[in-house]
Amino acid sequence: MLQSVIFSRLPLLSGTADLVLLVIVAWSLQKKVKNALVWTLVGGLMVSYVSAMPAYAPLIGYILVFGFTRLIQRRIWQVPILTMITATVLGTFVTHILNILFLFVTGDPIPFQESITYITLPSALLNLLLALPIFVLVTDLAKWVYPEEVEV
Numbered sequence: 001m002l003q004s005v006i007f008s009r010l011p012l013l014s015g016t017a018d019l020v021l022l023v024i025v026a027w028s029l030q031k032k033v034k035n036a037l038v039w040t041l042v043g044g045l046m047v048s049y050v051s052a053m054p055a056y057a058p059l060i061g062y063i064l065v066f067g068f069t070r071l072i073q074r075r076i077w078q079v080p081i082l083t084m085i086t087a088t089v090l091g092t093f094v095t096h097i098l099n100i101l102f103l104f105v106t107g108d109p110i111p112f113q114e115s116i117t118y119i120t121l122p123s124a125l126l127n128l129l130l131a132l133p134i135f136v137l138v139t140d141l142a143k144w145v146y147p148e149e150v151e152v
Contacts, residue, residue: 015122017130020047021095024062025087025131026138028069029080032146040066057102061095068094081135088131089124096120 020043028036044059051058069087077083100115 012122012126014118015120015124015126017126018092018095018123019130019134020044020058021062021065021091022088022127022130022134023138024066025069025084025091026135027142028066029073029083029087029135030139030142030146033142036070037063037066053099054102054106057099058095061091061098064094064098065091081132084131084135085128088127092124092127093120096123 024036024040024043027033027039030036040062041059044056044062047058047062048056065087068090069083072087073080073083077086096115096119100110100112103110
């Protein structure tokens with residue numbers, strides 16, 4: 001709701017922040033969370049339903065971003081903040097390029113260079129600006145939902 005009502009009304013050029021992407025990346029970086037893929041599917045289906053994009057384009061992009069985030073966290077970096085920033089930038093590019101390809105396949109092509117310049121790059125900047133606050137909020141939420149067990 002926040003993304004579709006508030007953040008879509010605050011564009012930079014023509015790009016907007018993708019809160020669902022940021023929450024998916026931040027939630028998948030939490031070590032105690034076991035059901036991050038389920039929430040990725042829920043978020044992707046909700047965005048697919050609400051957006052004007054071809055069906056399941058956002059869902060496929062979010063699943064790819066989730067897989068990339070988990071892969072990069074387990075194989076390369078153990079620092080969640082660095083992984084959050086990297087996955088945010090790459091995830092923004094992956095989801096936007098997938099959207100451009102889906103629009104091309106469905107017969108609604110948009111100019112590639114203009115869409116990267118006026119939509120993807122500003123969206124990546126907005127996502128980067130919101131990445132750390134979203135990460136902190138999601139980390140606190142994960143600690144609240146999955147409290148540490150205290151042994152007596």
